[in-house]
Structure formats: structure tokens, C-alpha cells
Amino acid sequence: MFKSVVDRLKKGLNKTKKQLSESLSVLNFARSIDESLFEEVEFALLKADVGVEATEEIIDFLKKESKKRKIKDGEQLKQLLKEKLVEILSCCRGQLNLIGEKPDVILFLGINGSGKTTTVGKLAALLKREGKSVVLAAADTFRAAAIEQLEVWADRVGARIVKHQAGADPAAVVYDAVNSAKARGDDIVLVDTAGRLHTKEHLMKELQKIKKTIQKFSPNQPCETLLVLDGTIGQNSIKQAEVFKQATDVTGIVITKLDGTAKGGVLIPICQKLKIPIKFIGVGEDIEDLQPFDPENFVEALLG
Amino acid sequence: MFDLLTEKFSSVVEKLKRAKKLDEKTVDEALKDIRRALLEADVNVEVVQQFILDIKQKLVGQEVIKGLNAGETVIKLIYDELLNILGEAEPLTKAEKPPTIIMLVGLQGTGKTTTAGKLANYLKSKGFTVGVASTDVRRPAAAKQLCTLAQTIDVPCFVDENEKDALKLTEKVINQAKNAGLSYLILDTAGRLHIDEELMDELVKIKEKVHPHEILYVADSMQGQEAIETAKEYHDRVGLTGVILTKVDGDAKGGIALSVRKVLGVPIKFVGVGEKISDFEPFYPDRLAQRILGLGDIQSLIEKMEAAIDEDKAKKMAERVMNAEFTLEDLKEQLQMIKNLGPLENVLKMIPGIGSKIKDLKVDEKQFVKIEAIINSMTPEEREKPHIINGSRKKRIARGSGTTIMDVNKLLKQHKEMKKMMKKMKKSGKMKLPFNMPNLPF
Numbered sequence A: 001m002f003k004s005v006v007d008r009l010k011k012g013l014n015k016t017k018k019q020l021s022e023s024l025s026v027l028n029f030a031r032s033i034d035e036s037l038f039e040e041v042e043f044a045l046l047k048a049d050v051g052v053e054a055t056e057e058i059i060d061f062l063k064k065e066s067k068k069r070k071i072k073d074g075e076q077l078k079q080l081l082k083e084k085l086v087e088i089l090s091c092c093r094g095q096l097n098l099i100g101e102k103p104d105v106i107l108f109l110g111i112n113g114s115g116k117t118t119t120v121g122k123l124a125a126l127l128k129r130e131g132k133s134v135v136l137a138a139a140d141t142f143r144a145a146a147i148e149q150l151e152v153w154a155d156r157v158g159a160r161i162v163k164h165q166a167g168a169d170p171a172a173v174v175y176d177a178v179n180s181a182k183a184r185g186d187d188i189v190l191v192d193t194a195g196r197l198h199t200k201e202h203l204m205k206e207l208q209k210i211k212k213t214i215q216k217f218s219p220n221q222p223c224e225t226l227l228v229l230d231g232t233i234g235q236n237s238i239k240q241a242e243v244f245k246q247a248t249d250v251t252g253i254v255i256t257k258l259d260g261t262a263k264g265g266v267l268i269p270i271c272q273k274l275k276i277p278i279k280f281i282g283v284g285e286d287i288e289d290l291q292p293f294d295p296e297n298f299v300e301a302l303l304g
Numbered sequence B: 001m002f003d004l005l006t007e008k009f010s011s012v013v014e015k016l017k018r019a020k021k022l023d024e025k026t027v028d029e030a031l032k033d034i035r036r037a038l039l040e041a042d043v044n045v046e047v048v049q050q051f052i053l054d055i056k057q058k059l060v061g062q063e064v065i066k067g068l069n070a071g072e073t074v075i076k077l078i079y080d081e082l083l084n085i086l087g088e089a090e091p092l093t094k095a096e097k098p099p100t101i102i103m104l105v106g107l108q109g110t111g112k113t114t115t116a117g118k119l120a121n122y123l124k125s126k127g128f129t130v131g132v133a134s135t136d137v138r139r140p141a142a143a144k145q146l147c148t149l150a151q152t153i154d155v156p157c158f159v160d161e162n163e164k165d166a167l168k169l170t171e172k173v174i175n176q177a178k179n180a181g182l183s184y185l186i187l188d189t190a191g192r193l194h195i196d197e198e199l200m201d202e203l204v205k206i207k208e209k210v211h212p213h214e215i216l217y218v219a220d221s222m223q224g225q226e227a228i229e230t231a232k233e234y235h236d237r238v239g240l241t242g243v244i245l246t247k248v249d250g251d252a253k254g255g256i257a258l259s260v261r262k263v264l265g266v267p268i269k270f271v272g273v274g275e276k277i278s279d280f281e282p283f284y285p286d287r288l289a290q291r292i293l294g295l296g297d298i299q300s301l302i303e304k305m306e307a308a309i310d311e312d313k314a315k316k317m318a319e320r321v322m323n324a325e326f327t328l329e330d331l332k333e334q335l336q337m338i339k340n341l342g343p344l345e346n347v348l349k350m351i352p353g354i355g356s357k358i359k360d361l362k363v364d365e366k367q368f369v370k371i372e373a374i375i376n377s378m379t380p381e382e383r384e385k386p387h388i389i390n391g392s393r394k395k396r397i398a399r400g401s402g403t404t405i406m407d408v409n410k411l412l413k414q415h416k417e418m419k420k421m422m423k424k425m426k427k428s429g430k431m432k433l434p435f436n437m438p439n440l441p442f
Helices: A002-022 A025-029 A035-047 A052-068 A074-090 A116-129 A146-157 A170-184 A201-215 A236-248 A267-274 A295-303 B003-016 B024-040 B045-059 B070-086 B112-125 B142-153 B166-178 B197-210 B227-238 B255-264 B285-292 B298-308 B311-322 B328-340 B344-349 B366-376 B380-384 B391-401 B405-428
Strands: A104-109 A134-139 A160-162 A188-193 A224-230 A252-256 A278-282 A290-292 B100-105 B130-134 B184-188 B214-220 B242-246 B268-272 B280-282
Touching (some): A035 A052, A035 A074, A035 B045, A052 A074, A052 A267, A052 B024, A074 A267, A074 A295, A104 A116, A104 A201, A104 A236, A116 A134, A116 A146, A116 A188, A116 A224, A116 A278, A116 A290, A134 A146, A146 A160, A146 B142, A160 A170, A188 A201, A201 A236, A224 A236, A236 A267, A252 A267, B003 B024, B024 B045, B024 B070, B045 B255, B070 B255, B070 B285, B100 B197, B112 B130, B112 B184, B112 B242, B112 B268, B112 B280, B130 B142, B197 B227, B214 B227, B214 B255, B227 B255, B255 B268, B328 B366, B328 B405, B366 B391, B366 B405, B391 B405
Parallel strands (some): A104 A188, A104 A224, A134 A160, A134 A188, B100 B184, B100 B214, B130 B184, B214 B242, B242 B268
Antiparallel strands (some): A278 A290
16 A cells, blocks of 8 residues: 555646646756757747648747747746737637527537537536526437436536437427527527537538528527537548538537546637637536636646 | 548658659658648647658658659658557456456447447457446437347346446346456446546546456547547556457548557557448457558458358359359348448548549449349349340340340349450469459449
């Protein structure tokens, strides 16, 4: 028993040490700026999933700007880096956009396993807490037991769920959900869709059909089309965001699973390229762990 | 997956084609591109750094291999290095006393439960008796998902949805399963973060209770830089015996395959390649290495074709083709066989020389539906003897299939040309794959 405690302590320390070295601590001690320092920064950015292209751009900027501002030490360079990252991400600061129609419809999409159903559940809890009446539409009729998973969430947060059988037409589920919400005067419908790889064209078309169904009730809806990205995924997230945006006009991003050691640095190239607002980040399993996106805090966590 | 890697490596070969020898400058130039490609593929930075260092040492000063040009020499050496990292293909362990227990572990959302179903289906298709069991007390409806999958492939599913303690549940399902006379038991576990002490402890305890013969780490092929840290933590805690890569059917680059081999030395055993339960195959390092370098994946293609094509039918078809008796009915059957292979883009990507060019090609499989509809609207006689199809018959066929007379004409013309070509093939004595059919509308 004693041994295991020591082991764990050691492991914990190791982790801290590693995190420090990865988190640019070298900058804190650097008295002068040289090539190896930039390499260190490059390494840290790549390690955080920022990606080659964006990293190269940022490094170029740092090199030029540090000369211009006559930056002398690592601390200043780190500050400059933070500034730059916050500047990039600030364009994507986003809030949930509700219009106040009865109902407002929020459509969730993403690839398999990105955390859509869980995000729907957490957001439902958040909205319930604000006193809104929420309906969950179980439009993932494909994955085994997806409907049951959403049902558990509906129970947990006290929301009404509209569902059909497994294998049913998702658009029909959505129609029923919005229709009944309209009849009962509910505030918000959250639509959980099946996970789909963005490379499957017919599934992307199905999304468009769901959207059209929603628009039959109101041309202003869905008021949000949220793409759920898995924070542990690397450069493929850029591709996902691109393709989903093209297919359905994504209005916002929710990035999940940032409670591990993944940093979600891929948001930087996504932000740079696509300018899609980031609405929430998921940092844990509890209902409270769905938080609004704050660029400053995010960069702080990214750089450690 | 590895499409992007393939693309980048092709450009390297192109660049180096004209080089006379592998001096440091040439090599540096080439390796810059390779480094980028590997990083974009989410290969771990440290692994990339090491790979570049190793390969540079091997490349600089190297004589151009006799019979190859400089570019090809580079590729050959990189291929060797990749093989070196990916290691040998390794089969599943088999317990002396059945059942062999395979425990699946990993993060949330990587596809453990789906993989449990796929692996069960794979083993069942090899003639083994298989069962699945769930120890997931956390994710809502996880057990239900596993049992639904098990039902579709008709294997027993051991769960207890009322038991909320993972360890007690494990004991229950294992006891049930052990008495079921299975050769393999696949144990699904709850997804958990590698830094969640409590849950990782639970996993260790489950392992100690079960004594699994294999502990397979289910890894999403799209995972980013942290993937390797996560896998490492799992390995340190429970001792992985292998990895299953999932979601390889997207455009994920799967850099994690390289990282895992290099850092953990744990073999990759299977890959999940699609949404269907049968989209699951053993991992072959050589095929992957070949694919990375744009050499195509002919082996996978052949196996896929063998699995999808009814051999008797194919033989009969070949005879008819050889005798130039190829009727419209035969054409329809052939289209069905091609369809069984799965999305055509995937099939074409496996063919050497096409893979890297096909990036933006979209195969319109709707055309197939159209052709089938047209042929379905013909009488058996018309299918046998297309020459009797006159104007009024064409009108009827077009109406029956919801197409236009132009579509019907196009199909008839294509069929005629195919027949002509088959006659020629008969003369030259060569049989060709259906992919070489001329003027098919895709």
C-alpha cells in the first residue's frame, strides 16, 4: 500500500513535470530570443493539435513581430503568443442564439462518438434551469439504443421526449417533435441526430432533409445548427467542420471531451479558416461541465 | 485513410525523380514534406521527429538503388522504415481452456460497443462460438446497445441492467458466460478518461477479476496528439495486448497507428472500416505501409471481391463473357456484384495508380440504379436479344423505368460496345476485371 501511494505521487509529479516542459516553461527562463526558442514554441503548438499550417503561420508572425517590438526575453514572447492566439479565437466568441419563437429549434450534428447525445442532455439541463420548457427529438434512429440513451437524459433533466421506433425516418421524428412543441407552446426543441462521417454523402443529404422539415414550421429555424466536435480528435476536425458547414450551414461549434489531457488546439485553424462561432466547451461528465467558450481562458489552458 | 500521406509521398518521389544522388540538401528538401504530411496525419510530434532523424541517417549518402531512380530509392527506404515501425501482423491469443476472454477498453466514443459487435461477428464468421458481455454501468443504454447488436448477429449477450456496481456486474456476467460453452467471450467496458483515477482503478480491478487473455485498446483513428499519452496511460495501468483502430472509413489519416507502434510496441490487431457490422478486418502492416506510399491495396481489394462475389455466378459470368454471350441480364448481375463490394470510391482507391488521382472523383452510384431500372423494365426476351428493341419498345421501357428514351439508347449502346470489347478480349485471350469496362457511366 505504501508503495502504491509513492508510485502514484511519482506519477503525478512526472505528469506535472512533463506538462511544464510542454507548456513553454522554457520561455519563462529564456533571457534571449533565438531559433531554438521558436522551435520550442512550434513543438508546443503542434503538440496541442494546432496543426502544421496554423503553427507555421503563428511562428512566422512571432518571428517578425518580436523583431519589430524588439522583444528581448521569453516571458515577453509568451505574452505575444497569447495575444495572437486570443486575437484569432476572439473572432469566434459565440453565444447561444435564441430567437424566442415557440419553439426555437436547435439541431445537433457531428460524427459518430463525438458526444452529441450527451451534449443534448447537458444543454437541456442548462435550458431547463433557465426555466425553459424543452423537448428532445430522438432523430438518431440508426445507432442501437441511441433513443434509450436520450430517454435516460430526458428523465434525468425532466424534459419531454419525442421518439419513433429504431430505423424510422429521422425527418418524421423531427416533424412530430416540432409539431407537438408548437401545439403545446414549448420553448425549445433539441434535435439529436445520428452520428455520421462527413464523407458519407447520402447521410449528409439526410441532414438537409431534416433541416427542410424544420423550416416548414418557420423559415427562421433551426435558430442554431451546432456541430459537436470531439476535442481529442486531431486535424480531421478541420475537415469535418468544412464539410458539415458546406452541407448544412453550421452556425456554431461545441467542442467536447476537453476534460482529459487533450487541448483542443485544432480550434485555432478552424477559427482562422472557417470563422464559425464556438458556443460551448465540454469539460467534464457532469451537467455543469458544459461551459461557454472564453478565448482567454482557453488559451491559458492551451499553453498551460 | 492515409490518403493525404499517400499524396504527399507521391509529390516527394516526383520531386526527387531528377536527383542524381541522395545528398543532404536533396534529402532535407524531401523530408520537409514528409514531416508535414506525418504531422497533418496526427502522428505524434516526437514520433515524427524520431522518424525523420532515423530516415535521414539512412538516406543521406545512400547510393541510388540499381534499377530505381532517386525518388524510388527514397520510397523504398521509407517503406522499409514504415514496415519496421508497424511491425508484424499478430493474431489473437487463444486460451488453452476456453473461453478466450477479450476485454475492450478505451475512451468514450471511440466505438468500443460497436467494435464488440463487429469482433463477435468476425469470430463467428470464422466458425467460433462467441458471446458478448457488458460491464458498463455508466453510459445510459450501453447494455441495450450491445444486446441489440448481439441480436442482429445471433450471439448471446450477457448483461444485467439492474446491477449498478461494475465489479459485481462483471462477476455476474462472467459466471454466466463461462457456463455457456463459448470459445470467445468479448467483454465491453465503460469508456473512461485515462486521468480518471477512480475509473482507471475500477478497470484494473475488473481486469484482476476477469484475467482476460487479450486487453484490446479501441482507438479512434482520428485522434490527435494526445492519443499516444492516453494509450500509454492505459498500457501502464492494465497492460494492453493489442489495438483496434476504428472509424478508418472516413478520411482520417490514422497517424495513431504509427505512434502506437513506435511508442508502445503494442500490435494493431484489427481495423473497423465502415458502419456495417461486417466492416471489420485484421490489420496488415505491409498493406498499410504500401498504401501510405501510394502503392495501392490490391490484396484487400481481392479479398473484398472474393467475399462479395458469388463464385459460381462469377464463373458462369466469365464463361459467358468469354463466349461473348454477354446479355443485358448479365450486365445487371455484374452491376449487383460490383455494388456488393461497397462504395465504389473505396474500391477504386485500393487500385494502385488510381488512389492518389481519385481524390475528387465522385462515383455516381445513382447511375447504377438507373441502369438496373431500365433493364428491369425489359422483357426476358429483350434482355437476351437487345437487337429486337425497337422504337415502341424503347418508349415502353423508358416509361416503365422512369427514364428517357435517350437513357435507354445510351445503355444499349454501352452494352453493344462492351460486347464488342469482350469479343476482342476473347481473341487476345485476356480476361479483365469488371473495372475496365469501357464507357460505363461513371
